[in-house]
Amino acid sequence: MKKFIAIGLTVLTLAMLLTGCNTKKGDKVFKHGFDLDYPPYSYIDDNGEVGGFDVELCKAVCEYNGWTYEAVPFNWDAKDAELNAGNCDCIWSGFTRNGREDDYTWSMSYSDNTQMIMVPDGSDIVTLEDLAGKKVGVQTATSAYDLLQDSEEGQGELCATFDSLEIYDTYTIAFNDLQAGGIDAIAIDVTSGNFLMSSNAGYHFLDEVLGSEQYAIGFRKGDTELCEQVNTALQALVDNGTYDAIGQKYPDIYEFLCLKPADAQ
Amino acid sequence: MTFGTMLTTMAEGMLKTILLFVLTLVGSLPLGMLVVFLKKSKFKPVAWLTDIYIAIMRGTPLMLQLLVWYFGPYYLFGMSIRGYKFPALLIGFIMNYAAYFAEIYRSGIDSMPVGQYEAAEILGYTKLQTFMRIILPQVIKRILPSVTNEVITLVKDTSLASALAYAEVFSLAKQISASQTSFLPFVIAGVFYFVANYVVAWIMNRIEKSMQYYK
Numbered sequence: 256m257k258k259f260i261a262i263g264l265t266v267l268t269l270a271m272l273l274t275g276c277n278t279k280k281g282d283k284v285f286k287h288g289f290d291l292d293y294p295p296y297s298y299i300d301d302n303g304e305v306g307g308f309d310v311e312l313c314k315a316v317c318e319y320n321g322w323t324y325e326a327v328p329f330n331w332d333a334k335d336a337e338l339n340a341g342n343c344d345c346i347w348s349g350f351t352r353n354g355r356e357d358d359y360t361w362s363m364s365y366s367d368n369t370q371m372i373m374v375p376d377g378s379d380i381v382t383l384e385d386l387a388g389k390k391v392g393v394q395t396a397t398s399a400y401d402l403l404q405d406s407e408e409g410q411g412e413l414c415a416t417f418d419s420l421e422i423y424d425t426y427t428i429a430f431n432d433l434q435a436g437g438i439d440a441i442a443i444d445v446t447s448g449n450f451l452m453s454s455n456a457g458y459h460f461l462d463e464v465l466g467s468e469q470y471a472i473g474f475r476k477g478d479t480e481l482c483e484q485v486n487t488a489l490q491a492l493v494d495n496g497t498y499d500a501i502g503q504k505y506p507d508i509y510e511f512l513c514l515k516p517a518d519a520q
Numbered sequence: 521m522t523f524g525t526m527l528t529t530m531a532e533g534m535l536k537t538i539l540l541f542v543l544t545l546v547g548s549l550p551l552g553m554l555v556v557f558l559k560k561s562k563f564k565p566v567a568w569l570t571d572i573y574i575a576i577m578r579g580t581p582l583m584l585q586l587l588v589w590y591f592g593p594y595y596l597f598g599m600s601i602r603g604y605k606f607p608a609l610l611i612g613f614i615m616n617y618a619a620y621f622a623e624i625y626r627s628g629i630d631s632m633p634v635g636q637y638e639a640a641e642i643l644g645y646t647k648l649q650t651f652m653r654i655i656l657p658q659v660i661k662r663i664l665p666s667v668t669n670e671v672i673t674l675v676k677d678t679s680l681a682s683a684l685a686y687a688e689v690f691s692l693a694k695q696i697s698a699s700q701t702s703f704l705p706f707v708i709a710g711v712f713y714f715v716a717n718y719v720v721a722w723i724m725n726r727i728e729k730s731m732q733y734y735k
Contacts, residue, residue, distance in 0.1 A: 331698070332694040332697060332698055334698075335697075335698075335701050335702075335703070336703060355701070358701050392685070395691070395694055395695045395698060396694070396695065396698030396699070400695070400699075401699060404699060421685040422685050422687065422691065422695060423685045424682055424683060424685075424691075428587070428683065428684075428685070429685070431591055432591075432601075432685075434594075435591055435594035435595070435601050436594065436600050436601060436602055437590075437594075437601045437602060437604070437605065
């Protein structure tokens, strides 16, 4: 394994040498790593451009710190490889810190998040217990997925009562399958669920909550300096109202934004 | 998660990969032959339709085809697609690979000299006998290397089944890698694929050798 790391680092260094020639000194580029398929935090907007709450907030942080913003959309499964390889400076894409506390250096949490069960209107599923013997869909490598796999602190026991847990690459396909009747329910973050339901009528969440947690920005473990710079900028943006202004553009998640101005704390 | 658990979980995924692989081969190898006959049909509309089928199968991404096979019945006819996932995967893979195999078979059949057909006719062979006893054995010998190529590609293409939440080995690698924040599952998956393809190549090589009846 050490050899692999050594080879990886060598390749990385060479890549940096080659690309580094183009960057001017003192002009810091902040590479924002995110999933391009995670609305409303990061996605392709109606104009076909990279948008979302996280993208706008990150741009604001960069502007505040005088950095050049660079978008690094990645495949969610490859996020750790991308971060460790230095292709991006952070994972900032509706990224759950709970359960991953020791794996990254974390910024302050900027959004609450809850996992819910989404079912079609008229479904006979009313409580979590009703999910026994049903087919439930989830996107791989999401907090809802982690929650259902965790038997100690999560909902692993509940998951064991399902007929099957169908694991999709994206929630888009999972939702298609729910629409088509291939599965009975979807376990999903409330924010992503709200986004799906905002453009598709006929679905609702169960009243019972599956789990709850916080979103934060994950930096490479030990990258505390960068993390502090972002934290300072974030607090400043909260104090001057930028955070709130960006949040208001995203009604699906506005109520979950949890940062407060310094004088209100 | 211990290394042992990781390995056993992924081995289960590999079994699902192999199941999909074997069933696809069993379905697409014969179907490919049928497609060649349709393509060579004297009744032109059938030949044209077959051409269109091959063009679509080769001209669009397999992942897209899988989504269409699975969701198509619902979006087109409003049918329930419950429990239809694995059949949809099989249909998608078999239809796609049959098109490729058909073209490989065709290349083999077309490479046979006309003289052989003429000689067979003079010797009193019927058309079916000519094909089954004279042409086909030579065709199989000739196309084996191309078929091996395609079969090896199929082993790797099974990873596209993750598009429909089929828990084959590569989807599992992605899932475990994400939950364990480790790159190791990808390395394990790589080894699994390599070993599987090594076995495939070895078997195909043996078949090739057994057919070298002129040496």
